[in-house]
Amino acid sequence: MKMKMQTAKAKGGSTIIQADELVIGSQSTFADAINQLKPLSKQKTSNAMHYLCDGMGFYGRDNEVKWLDKFRAENEPLLYTVVHGVGGVGKSKLLFEYEKITHDENWKVCFLSSSIIESLLSYQKYDYSKNLFLVIDYAARYSDLLGKWIEKLSDLEHPTNKMRIVFLERQGLQYDSSLESPSPWLETFYGAPRRKRILKDAEYEFLPLKQMSSDALKILIDDYSKITTSIIVTEKDKQSIMGYVFTELKLNFERQNPLMILLATDAFLNKQPLHKWNIEMLVQNYIERLKDNWLHALCENDKNLLDALINVLVMSTINGGFDLNDDIPDYFSEDTKRITSHPNARHIINGAIEITDDKIHPIEPDYIGEFMMLSKLNAIMPKIKQREFIACFYGKESFLNFMSKCIDDYAKSEVFPNIINNFIDLTRPMSENASDITVFAHLIGRYSLVCQDSKLKSCTDTLRDLYHQELRRDSSDNHMAILYSAHLAQLTYVQGYTEYISFNNKEVFTNNIEMARWAASELKTLHDKYKNVHQIILNYAYGLANLSIYSLGDSQYSKTSLCQLYLEYKAELPELSISYAISISNHILRIQDNPSEESFVPVEDDISKLSELYRERVLEASNKDGLILHVINDISDPELHKQVNKYTEMMFSKLSVRQVKVAVEFAKGLNNAIAAYVNAGNFTYSDETIKIIRGHYSSLEKLNTIYHNQLTEVTIEYAKAISNSIISYPINEAFDLLSNLKLICDNSKVRGLYDILIIRHIKALHNYLALSAKLIIMSEDTNAAFGDAASIYNENRSIADEIYVCFAGCCYYYFYLLLKNNGDQEHVDLIYNFIYCILEEAPQQCKTPISKYISYMEKLIK
Numbered sequence: 001m002k003m004k005m006q007t008a009k010a011k012g013g014s015t016i017i018q019a020d021e022l023v024i025g026s027q028s029t030f031a032d033a034i035n036q037l038k039p040l041s042k043q044k045t046s047n048a049m050h051y052l053c054d055g056m057g058f059y060g061r062d063n064e065v066k067w068l069d070k071f072r073a074e075n076e077p078l079l080y081t082v083v084h085g086v087g088g089v090g091k092s093k094l095l096f097e098y099e100k101i102t103h104d105e106n107w108k109v110c111f112l113s114s115s116i117i118e119s120l121l122s123y124q125k126y127d128y129s130k131n132l133f134l135v136i137d138y139a140a141r142y143s144d145l146l147g148k149w150i151e152k153l154s155d156l157e158h159p160t161n162k163m164r165i166v167f168l169e170r171q172g173l174q175y176d177s178s179l180e181s182p183s184p185w186l187e188t189f190y191g192a193p194r195r196k197r198i199l200k201d202a203e204y205e206f207l208p209l210k211q212m213s214s215d216a217l218k219i220l221i222d223d224y225s226k227i228t229t230s231i232i233v234t235e236k237d238k239q240s241i242m243g244y245v246f247t248e249l250k251l252n253f254e255r256q257n258p259l260m261i262l263l264a265t266d267a268f269l270n271k272q273p274l275h276k277w278n279i280e281m282l283v284q285n286y287i288e289r290l291k292d293n294w295l296h297a298l299c300e301n302d303k304n305l306l307d308a309l310i311n312v313l314v315m316s317t318i319n320g321g322f323d324l325n326d327d328i329p330d331y332f333s334e335d336t337k338r339i340t341s342h343p344n345a346r347h348i349i350n351g352a353i354e355i356t357d358d359k360i361h362p363i364e365p366d367y368i369g370e371f372m373m374l375s376k377l378n379a380i381m382p383k384i385k386q387r388e389f390i391a392c393f394y395g396k397e398s399f400l401n402f403m404s405k406c407i408d409d410y411a412k413s414e415v416f417p418n419i420i421n422n423f424i425d426l427t428r429p430m431s432e433n434a435s436d437i438t439v440f441a442h443l444i445g446r447y448s449l450v451c452q453d454s455k456l457k458s459c460t461d462t463l464r465d466l467y468h469q470e471l472r473r474d475s476s477d478n479h480m481a482i483l484y485s486a487h488l489a490q491l492t493y494v495q496g497y498t499e500y501i502s503f504n505n506k507e508v509f510t511n512n513i514e515m516a517r518w519a520a521s522e523l524k525t526l527h528d529k530y531k532n533v534h535q536i537i538l539n540y541a542y543g544l545a546n547l548s549i550y551s552l553g554d555s556q557y558s559k560t561s562l563c564q565l566y567l568e569y570k571a572e573l574p575e576l577s578i579s580y581a582i583s584i585s586n587h588i589l590r591i592q593d594n595p596s597e598e599s600f601v602p603v604e605d606d607i608s609k610l611s612e613l614y615r616e617r618v619l620e621a622s623n624k625d626g627l628i629l630h631v632i633n634d635i636s637d638p639e640l641h642k643q644v645n646k647y648t649e650m651m652f653s654k655l656s657v658r659q660v661k662v663a664v665e666f667a668k669g670l671n672n673a674i675a676a677y678v679n680a681g682n683f684t685y686s687d688e689t690i691k692i693i694r695g696h697y698s699s700l701e702k703l704n705t706i707y708h709n710q711l712t713e714v715t716i717e718y719a720k721a722i723s724n725s726i727i728s729y730p731i732n733e734a735f736d737l738l739s740n741l742k743l744i745c746d747n748s749k750v751r752g753l754y755d756i757l758i759i760r761h762i763k764a765l766h767n768y769l770a771l772s773a774k775l776i777i778m779s780e781d782t783n784a785a786f787g788d789a790a791s792i793y794n795e796n797r798s799i800a801d802e803i804y805v806c807f808a809g810c811c812y813y814y815f816y817l818l819l820k821n822n823g824d825q826e827h828v829d830l831i832y833n834f835i836y837c838i839l840e841e842a843p844q845q846c847k848t849p850i851s852k853y854i855s856y857m858e859k860l861i862k
Helices: 030-036 062-073 091-101 114-118 139-155 184-190 193-201 214-228 235-248 258-269 279-297 303-319 330-340 345-352 366-379 383-391 397-410 417-421 423-427 434-450 453-472 479-491 497-503 506-529 534-547 552-569 576-591 597-622 626-633 638-653 657-681 687-707 712-728 731-747 751-775 780-796 802-820 825-841 844-861
Strands: 015-017 078-084 107-111 131-136 163-169 173-175 180-182
Touching: 062 091, 062 163, 078 091, 078 139, 091 107, 091 163, 114 139, 131 139, 139 163, 139 184, 139 193, 139 397, 180 184, 184 193, 184 397, 214 235, 214 258, 235 258, 258 279, 279 303, 279 345, 279 366, 303 330, 303 345, 303 366, 303 397, 330 345, 366 383, 366 397, 366 417, 383 423, 397 434, 417 423, 423 434, 423 453, 434 453, 434 479, 453 479, 479 506, 479 534, 497 506, 506 534, 506 552, 534 552, 534 576, 552 576, 576 597, 576 657, 597 657, 597 687, 657 687, 657 712, 687 712, 712 731, 712 751, 731 751, 731 780, 751 780, 751 802, 780 802, 802 825, 802 844, 825 844
Parallel strands: 078 163, 107 131, 131 163
Antiparallel strands: 173 180
16 A cells, blocks of 8 residues: 655654655555565665675574574474674674575565564464564564563464564573573563563573684685775785784684674775774774765765764664654754755665664664764763763663663773763663663663773662662562672672682682672572562572682582572572582582591582482483483493484483583582592592592493583583592503593584693693502503693693693603603603703793792702
């Protein structure tokens, strides 16, 4: 049908744009709305940074495409998932390309437009002639609506055909050390407990989108250079660009994504001094040239018109898109008038950003839009004007999500110090509206995760004040208490503690640990007051689990408190099993600090508790057919074993995050117990102790057999157990353990896992050579072990500093054995000289322990 687009009005009622007549399809039914959608592949853009750009290819995502195929093929009629990852990693590109390559006649794959999303709840039926694979980009903009929609779909009688829904967003479920917690937009999406229960039934595992391979990124560089210039980028140039992103920018691994590579390529092609730049300079360089192009090509060199255009685009970006028919804030009304009253209004807007009907889309990619908004905010003076600017967007559902992204991406930036340093005062709402206060609390909670330590106290004070204000209002809403408890739970985690504890630098963390203990006590107070609020109970448990790592006293207190919580709430909150399991494994870990015969009783008691949790929360909760596995595993037929392994993988894929984490903590507890016994014995063990060590090792070996293809954490704990227990075994059996660990390393295909296993391997070799030296046994196995240690040092020492120290120890013990067994003098001299080479090559922090080994060798010579 034909319809005339409404004229957009600013406050005051003046007409600011008149659109041409458009022909649009009827959307009286859901099927009509789907039929109206055109494939994104028919939309074009010349912006090479945008996923719709035709000239930018699709590379390195074969595994993700297979994952989406598997998701599509599941039997359930309704399923949704979230594809998540940092801005610029390629989420939209992946699904855009998936739409293009899916040629199954039984399926329609499409991106839902904003107009359809906004009308989803109005339809009574959701039947369609084909199976539907629906993609919703920037899902956080519609989080509550989408939650209600999935709930509605779940309550309806399912049609014959399947429906698959993919939400694209930066953040999915956040897996902290003891807790699965939803991101802010997911909290809104899940809504009240009843809706969350319904939604969880239709939820499929989420897909985190990771970094692309170096080869794929190099092809992207080629594509970008072909589209934007005629310059040929050599292999050396590509290495330079990627080296800059990976090294000079000092980005974390997630930030080494396609967008950053393209921004660096853009700067390189425009002959900018990459080696002198940080990431913000890259973005600023790109934006300045973009604005320069808009000035000349769109705004007829009128700088006032360009400023107005940028302000309108920033307004749209913060809103997650902006309809010109909606009310326009006073702050932006003049700029909007200037643009939309221009004779070439639609041409100007369309040249800078996509506009559908009267809906102006946000600036994309996100990272660019955020920088433009922060630059705009930074230029506003005085600060009260900045607050007026921000106040325009309070109350919008997209505002919290957008500002959270700005915090994540630019909190550590040196470009916007005034905004970052004054973030709390800057974002404080200008009214006492309850929803605005809640948004503010969310923002401060988010800011506290990434701010400097000096700002943490201000965040805590602010959230505590907001919580007490709510108490004074005698509000029945517990939301502020939940937000405050979530912040306190984060304070119990002292970043860097576990890395530094091995270097005996605990004093560095004294103040932070005291803050963690205070936060745990505050959490207990909140729990005592809100005993029926599940999220506060979970946050309290999470805080106790974090606290359990710091000392034996902390772990004992945490374990006892969590035991009480678990027994009281385990039927309602099975997630508590994770925190409880962590506190138990950490208690065993802390016993390692000063192991003794007296400590073995609590260690065995802890292992029993972990074993009970594992049986209760994993084995018995997995699948009623799991018993079949035990029966079939006793049969020796190889073909049956193949079927069992396949069935085991299928069962494992259905394990919840809770079950997985309990299994991991059980593995950690077993390894920690082994280490406690081994450290206490110091090469001398009774028959009873050896029996216990072997029993725990056997249990861990069985866990690894079950989970080695799925849970890298269990494999790591198994490797640690080999390294720890090797000195308690007879020398010939110890070498068999070494061979087993070497095989695990060789079979590891994941680079990150391989790196960790290599460290465990050289530690095991170090312990084996120490055992050989203790027994003064020199054999072919000894030579082979030293040869393996030398190979690891030569090929992998860049992985970790520990490898330098471990190999120095291997040299010392091998040197000792050579002397005791009258080894060849030339061989002795070679090892003696070699350890000095290690000292010279080693990082500064490794020189002291290596020097100790050298002093031991010199004493042997004397």
